[in-house]
Amino acid sequence: MDKVEERPKCKYEQEYYDYVSKKFKMFRCGEDAVKDGYCIFHHPELFKIILEKFMYKVEDAIKNKKELLCIGYNLPEVKLSWKKFAMPVYFNHAVFHEKAYFLRVEFPDYASFIGAVSRKMVDN
Numbered sequence: 001m002d003k004v005e006e007r008p009k010c011k012y013e014q015e016y017y018d019y020v021s022k023k024f025k026m027f028r029c030g031e032d033a034v035k036d037g038y039c040i041f042h043h044p045e046l047f048k049i050i051l052e053k054f055m056y057k058v059e060d061a062i063k064n065k066k067e068l069l070c071i072g073y074n075l076p077e078v079k080l081s082w083k084k085f086a087m088p089v090y091f092n093h094a095v096f097h098e099k100a101y102f103l104r105v106e107f108p109d110y111a112s113f114i115g116a117v118s119r120k121m122v123d124n
Helices: 044-063
Strands: 013-018 023-028
Touching: none
Parallel strands: none
Antiparallel strands: 013 023
8 A cells, every 4th residue: 555645734723702602712724835834815925815816807808808717716806996807707616714895986888796795895
């Protein structure tokens, strides 16, 4: 039988209050580490890459008058306030893990958020 090599786990940990047990517990991430001992969800540089790529898509859609397809995306804090879209925007089944800002955003005939979930606040 071959030994399965275990990958190092993310070193992120944080104390939190567990509402079920009504006690403070230590959260220790169980995801595989990918860089500097952190997983893709906890590494600060990878977080920036996700946000930068998303904002590039937003600006490209606005500038080139294209649809913005963000279907099923897992998104960090999103700041789309004062943006003006010429074509439909789709956030179907997207998960907004942090705040999402849509103050005075202009969508064309429609924008779709079917099945989208917000884990924090949405400002409009």
